[in-house]
Amino acid sequence: MKRFYKNVTTAAVDGNWQVLLDGKPIRTPMRRVLHVPTLALAQAIAIEWDLQGEELQVPAMRLTRLATTVVDLLPERQEPAVLQVMDYVGTDMLCYRASSPSDLVRRQDEVWQPWLDWLERAFDVRLPVFQTMLPQEVAPQAQERLDRVVRGLDPWRLVALHAAVTATGSLVLGLAMVEAVLPADEAFLVAELDSLYQVEQWGEDPEVTRRHVALRADLEAIGQFVTALAPPVGM
Known part of the structure; x- marks a missing residue:
């Protein structure tokens, strides 16, 4: 699509903010006016x-994509978004550790365990650690507490959480990003620990490198999105 505008500005409208292209508000794929809270x-x-x-x-x-997702899909698709995020409770990457080699085992413990510890401090939820690739059961109490946390997010942070969780494979890391305690660059290193370890052992692979570049950009956008939302907002 060719650029069809010259000037980009912002304007306050009815308690929200709009981005204007030559004085006209951006519209979402569903032709709704794009409004943002800050x-x-x-x-x-x-x-x-x-x-x-x-x-x-x-x-x-x-x-823009994150913001239009909120405007077009929430609150109508809020429940599916919550359920998709909660699916990661029993499969959170940080809970599934290697049994060998020893240096990878040590690295996972050093890098991943602090974020499980953070989850316990922040939300009183302790997720178990397994040395298996098969999904394991998580205590109903942990499920219920995390469900309350996720449902307590406003639509903007829920979309950010959904994006972060699906990008990293970890509900824990997604929550840490939404809580603004995990910067995007560190989130990448934590989420890609296994992949980066393989690169160290066997060298760069072009496809992996392309994936890493895209993931870094996605996480950077999520981090910027969350930062720009402060202070907490509603729909």
Whole structure:
């Protein structure tokens, strides 16, 4: 798609913020006016549009995609989003550890365990650790507490959480990002520990490198999205 606008600005409208292209508000794929809850997020999205060249690179506008997901899909699809996130409780990557080699076992313990410890401190939820690849049962009490945490998020942070969890394979890391205690660059290193270990052992693979580049960009956008939402907001 060719660029069809010259100027990108922001405006406050009815308690929210809009991004304007030549004075007209951006519309979502469902033709709704894109509104966001903070000036910081509107400005960040405006930068995405302002940096576009003659051809719009829509996949690169990750903040816009996150925001339009909220406007188009929530609250109607809030319950499916919650359930998809909660599916990761029993399969959280951080809970499934290698039994060998010893240096990978040690590295997983050093890098992953602190985030399980953080989860317990932050939400009084202790997730068990297994040395198996088969999904294991998690105590109903842990499930219930995490369900309350997820359902307590406003739609904007729920979308950010969903994106972070699906990107990293970990509900724990997703919550840490939404709580703004896990920066995007560190989230990448924690989530890709096994993959980076394999790169160390066997060298770079072009496909893995491309995936890493995309994942870094996705996590950076999620982190920026969460930061721009502060202070807490509602729909």
